[in-house]
Amino acid sequence: MQKKSFLAGVGVLILGLLLVFATRKAPAGNEAVTDQADDSVVTTPTTKPATVTDQVATSVTITAGDKPKTDTASTSNYTDGTYTATGAYTAPSGAEEIGVALTLKNGVITAVTVTPVSANPVSSKFQTTVASNISVIVVGKSIDELNVTNVSGSSLTPVGFNDAIAKIKAEAKA
């Protein structure tokens, strides 16, 4: 389930771009997560990704370098670390590329760097706008099934408020 939502999360992250190549950057074993803090770092793959035209990505494939997790502290199928990828897409101006680096810790994306690679000024603006937040459609999952210690939402109401609501409803029915 976690693998599926991670893949889907990455897919949506790219927002319509198709990831064709991924390189695992973090070293294997128990080393600490590398922090991709520098926004100006441009990650370049060692092989040129294929250009894809006329497609909106509905899924993402992460290949190569993935190993089953051996560290028992993590509950994720993916080893902690930084994953980099370059997406290729077609803008009206032609083929474009966009770089993405994700830091994964225990199954949660903890850092994302989207690096505009475009030289085209229109695409650069679009890539910068795309990079500031992510929008996804969400669904609910039963809280009982989640391994959580706390819940955050609107404040639980006191008896007085609940009584008032009940009274109003009763009056409305009368």
Add this chain to the structure above:
Amino acid sequence: MLLPKLKLKPKPNVERALITFEAIGTSWSIELLQEVSFDARLQLEKKIHDRIEMFDQAYSRFRSDSLVTQMAREAGEYQLPVDGEMLIKLYQDLYRLTDGAFTPLIGQVLVDAGYDAEYSLKPTGKIASPPAWDHVIDWRGSTLVLKAPALLDFGAAGKGYLVDLIAQLIEAEGVCAFTINAGGDIVCRGAEPVRVALEDPNDTTQAIGVAAISNQSICGSAGNRRAWGPYHHTIHPQTLTSPRHILATWVIAESGLLADALATCLLFVTPEVLQKVYTFDYVILYADGRAERSLTAPVELFLA
């Protein structure tokens, strides 16, 4: 005859004390993740209750003996409690940043909508936009001058702030690992990250995601509980309506004060407006089922 179940002796682990109670109109749960003696725990509980009472007596518009209720009756110069300056400063800064949408003068609006001290929940029919800050409030450091009587409401940030103050109190008592959850506004301290479910306002048995926070605060704001007629407890001072396009917001920030305040601000302005000044992460759940998140939010959203 049934034999009693044999319980294996549990591995010795840290005693986790859970302190729960009702205060300031909601449910509190404080988990101490550090061994605390029975006496120390009792002492700590008393200090926590005293501190909450002190805060409530200053800032609650729901009690007749509070400073805020006094201010609603009479103009004049009022001495702020020591913790008041930081609260008023943030309110003033956010008032300016949101062009007046975030305002402590919302108190009368809430009352006229029906959310008064008695919970009558019946609109008075007199609801009107509040006056501008400078028309009524003159903040002078440790004193607050009201040029006219005004019902101030600090609900948008007060609870988050109080959680910070209680966190400081617990740390002062030598407990460094704990989680405070006051009705969904959470502050945690300690080495272990805390997993927090983001409650689905449409179905409170469910969550739309999980946040993992560490020595931070997460505060949530939603209109699903305190709702009556056309309103819920957040009302825009200019439109005089409760926002409906957003169902819930969550902010992860350094302090409960900031997280709580910004969670409300996100109902009125876009994140970019606030990001000009403040560092924070967020999730916004829209009425159409879309959730927007900041890139670095330590959050996993459950995708459709």
